[in-house]
Amino acid sequence: MNDSIPLLIDTDPGVDDALALLMAFNSPRHHLLGLCITAGNVGLDHTVANALKLSEVAGIKVPVYPGCERPLVFAAEDASYVHGRDGFGDIDYEPAHFQAELEHAALAILRESHTHAGKLLLVTLGPLTNLALAVRLDPTLPSRIGRLVVMGGAVTGKGNTSIAAEFNIAFDPEAAAIVFESFPDIILVDWEAVLRHGFRHSTFEGWLAGGSPRADFYERISRKTRLWAEGKRGDHWHSADALAMMAALHPEYIIEKQRYFIHVETAGNQSRGATMVDWLERSGRPAQTEIVLKLDQARFETMIQDALGARA
Ligand code: BDR
Ligand code: CA
Numbered sequence: 177m178n179d180s181i182p183l184l185i186d187t188d189p190g191v192d193d194a195l196a197l198l199m200a201f202n203s204p205r206h207h208l209l210g211l212c213i214t215a216g217n218v219g220l221d222h223t224v225a226n227a228l229k230l231s232e233v234a235g236i237k238v239p240v241y242p243g244c245e246r247p248l249v250f251a252a253e254d255a256s257y258v259h260g261r262d263g264f265g266d267i268d269y270e271p272a273h274f275q276a277e278l279e280h281a282a283l284a285i286l287r288e289s290h291t292h293a294g295k296l297l298l299v300t301l302g303p304l305t306n307l308a309l310a311v312r313l314d315p316t317l318p319s320r321i322g323r324l325v326v327m328g329g330a331v332t333g334k335g336n337t338s339i340a341a342e343f344n345i346a347f348d349p350e351a352a353a354i355v356f357e358s359f360p361d362i363i364l365v366d367w368e369a370v371l372r373h374g375f376r377h378s379t380f381e382g383w384l385a386g387g388s389p390r391a392d393f394y395e396r397i398s399r400k401t402r403l404w405a406e407g408k409r410g411d412h413w414h415s416a417d418a419l420a421m422m423a424a425l426h427p428e429y430i431i432e433k434q435r436y437f438i439h440v441e442t443a444g445n446q447s448r449g450a451t452m453v454d455w456l457e458r459s460g461r462p463a464q465t466e467i468v469l470k471l472d473q474a475r476f477e478t479m480i481q482d483a484l485g486a487r488a
Contacts, residue, residue: 180207182292188216188302189226191259191401196301196417198483201236203425209288210239212281216302216347217255218263220245226264228272233393243281243306247348255343265397282310289320299325299424301417303344308351311358318359327420329366329451331467341449342367349449353440362465365420369468373419374412388485422476423468432470437461
């Protein structure tokens with residue numbers, strides 16, 4: 177435990193968040209401090225309930241900190257059309273017995289950043305609202321983060337929410353702009369990297385049929401989303417947050433990355449939420465973001481199978 181890496185996750189569960197969390201629950205190299213919860217894929221009541229339920233199903237008792245229930249400035253549309261109205265596929269699960277903490281997620285981030293100054297691995301799998309709030313409360317926060325891994329953005333403008341924007345950034349562009357202006361070192365797993373790391377639905381269905389309680393639960397909560405994805409994106413299944421979690425837990429599985437300055441657009445007819453990469457270094461601004469371009473696909477698939485208990 178002493179050598180293990182302290183890990184704090186900010187998330188909006190969410191079907192792919194759930195897979196990422198199962199990966200984190202499974203990691204012997206990390207000590208999971210808590211789950212900070214934000215609204216995003218669906219409303220905060222659901223994302224908190226889903227985090228509690230997933231930890232209960234997995235048998236992992238971890239503090240769950242409810243955070244912001246809306247973006248910092250403007251209301252935004254959720255992604256219930258992908259994840260179900262409750263964010264977990266509307267399977268009508270029995271609510272968890274586990275209870276959420278009273279501390280706000282932004283305050284939990286600040287507190288843990290002091291306790292684990294310089295060592296904390298912070299992973300964000302949802303909109304950046306809680307993190308932006310935390311850094312506004314205490315601008316010295318970035319100096320205490322060991323590694324910050326963000327799932328979000330579309331680095332060449334191939335968005336999944338609008339023409340140019342990815343969901344986590346588009347849901348709260350003001351928060352994302354604050355984070356990209358405040359943190360000098362961000363490891364970014366963007367939507368376009370996710371599209372390069374899919375795996376076949378048929379393969380995934382095989383893993384889900386493994387029979388563990390985790391796999392059974394995940395099969396049920398992901399069923400609607402998998403059907404939706406098959407109709408929309410064909411025979412490959414993509415799990416954005418799981419890919420980001422692999423980059424967080426196993427930096428050695430990152431095969432290719434490049435460092436650039438990224439600006440988050442908050443205005444424009446089509447550009448709100450776009451992540452503008454300074455590819456040609458025209459801005460003169462310090463490059464604050466490692467863009468992850470390629471990860472080890474075989475290791476990714478193995479990690480997912482392990483998280484689902486699908487390998488002996
Ligand atoms: C991101 O948006 C959400 O819907 C997913 O959970 C993931 O974090 C992918 O664009
Ligand atoms: Ca998410």
